[in-house]
Amino acid sequence: MTPGQRFARLATDVSVRRPGLFRVLRGPLRLMFDRMAPQWDESRVTERYLAPLGAALDAVNGSPRRILDVGTGTGAAARVAGGRWPDAEVLGVDMSPGMIEEARARSGANQRYEVGDASSLPVADSSIDLVVMVNMIPFFDELARVLAPGGSLALAYSSGPNTPIWVPLDRVGHELEARGLTGIQTFSAGIGQSLLAVRPERS
Ligand SMILES: C[S@@+](CC[C@H](N)C(=O)[O-])C[C@H]1O[C@@H](n2cnc3c(N)ncnc32)[C@H](O)[C@@H]1O
Numbered sequence: 001m002t003p004g005q006r007f008a009r010l011a012t013d014v015s016v017r018r019p020g021l022f023r024v025l026r027g028p029l030r031l032m033f034d035r036m037a038p039q040w041d042e043s044r045v046t047e048r049y050l051a052p053l054g055a056a057l058d059a060v061n062g063s064p065r066r067i068l069d070v071g072t073g074t075g076a077a078a079r080v081a082g083g084r085w086p087d088a089e090v091l092g093v094d095m096s097p098g099m100i101e102e103a104r105a106r107s108g109a110n111q112r113y114e115v116g117d118a119s120s121l122p123v124a125d126s127s128i129d130l131v132v133m134v135n136m137i138p139f140f141d142e143l144a145r146v147l148a149p150g151g152s153l154a155l156a157y158s159s160g161p162n163t164p165i166w167v168p169l170d171r172v173g174h175e176l177e178a179r180g181l182t183g184i185q186t187f188s189a190g191i192g193q194s195l196l197a198v199r200p201e202r203s
Contacts, residue, residue: 004032005164012137012165015119016175019139022119030095033073037098041074041106049158051190053077053134056154057084059185059196064088064129068146070118071095071136075103075111077156081132082111088129093121121146134158135165138172144179147199153181156194169195 001009011025057080065088069078072092082090093116094100103113116122119139128146133155143153155172157163172195173184181197 001164007032008164009166012167015137015139016167016171019119019141022137022139026095026117033094033096034098037074037096037102040099041076041102045074045076048190049192050076050080050134050156052156052158052160052187052192052194053080053132053154055187055189056156056185056194056196057081057132059187060130060152060154061198062129062150064152066128066148067091067130067132068093068121068123068128070121070131070133070143072103072113073099073134075106075113077132077134078103078111078113079106079108081130082108085130086110091123093118093123118142130154132156135163137165138167138175140175140179144176144181144199147181149199150201151199153197153199154194155197156192158190158192160188160191160193163192169193173197 015022067081067088067090069092072094075092078090078092090111092113100113121142123146126148129151131153176197183198185196187194
């Protein structure tokens with residue numbers, strides 16, 4: 001791993017254990033992703049990169065109307081979800097203004113993008129039918145807060161354990177179950193892994 005990738009892994013490990021400490025990592029991490037934004041899509045986002053997300057989305061029940069892509073980067077996952085469900089409204093959130101600029105330049109008709117922080121998402125409680133995340137640090141309390149009853153979370157790591165931002169899926173599953181999510185399913189696709197979880201209609 002490059003020094004930047006090692007820092008991203010460290011930031012992930014620290015933030016999953018102690019989400020409050022993300023505030024000291026936010027600045028350098030944002031700077032790093034801002035610098036990578038102009039080359040991000042062309043250098044990384046391929047069919048194989050997105051395959052694990054696709055596997056989880058194949059298992060989503062129903063047709064989500066309100067979709068949130070957390071840590072959207074250049075909007076790749078938002079575009080995938082927006083293409084699958086053209087009647088949905090898709091919001092992509094990222095803390096890097098450079099990434100959001102790139103995402104807006106590539107946006108489809110049913111997508112919009114905002115600068116925002118995944119540790120304090122700019123959306124109301126229980127307002128999202130589908131959260132998607134690719135190669136992103138999960139802030140579990142926020143994910144549980146924003147999901148509507150019956151809503152789903154699809155989380156993917158494009159290179160499995162070799163993804164710099166990576167949390168083992170059994171850990172992700174335990175954290176989500178501790179917050180009331182159920183129906184955990186995991187998938188392998190391409191060289192990556194993904195997980196789907198559901199917030200029950202009644203909890
Ligand atoms: C590895 S990139 C993945 C981007 C995109 N999901 C993709 O797969 O192409 C991680 C992204 O998460 C963003 N990010 C990291 N921590 C964040 C946070 N707390 N809130 C919002 N965005 C965050 C970074 O700015 C970066 O764009």
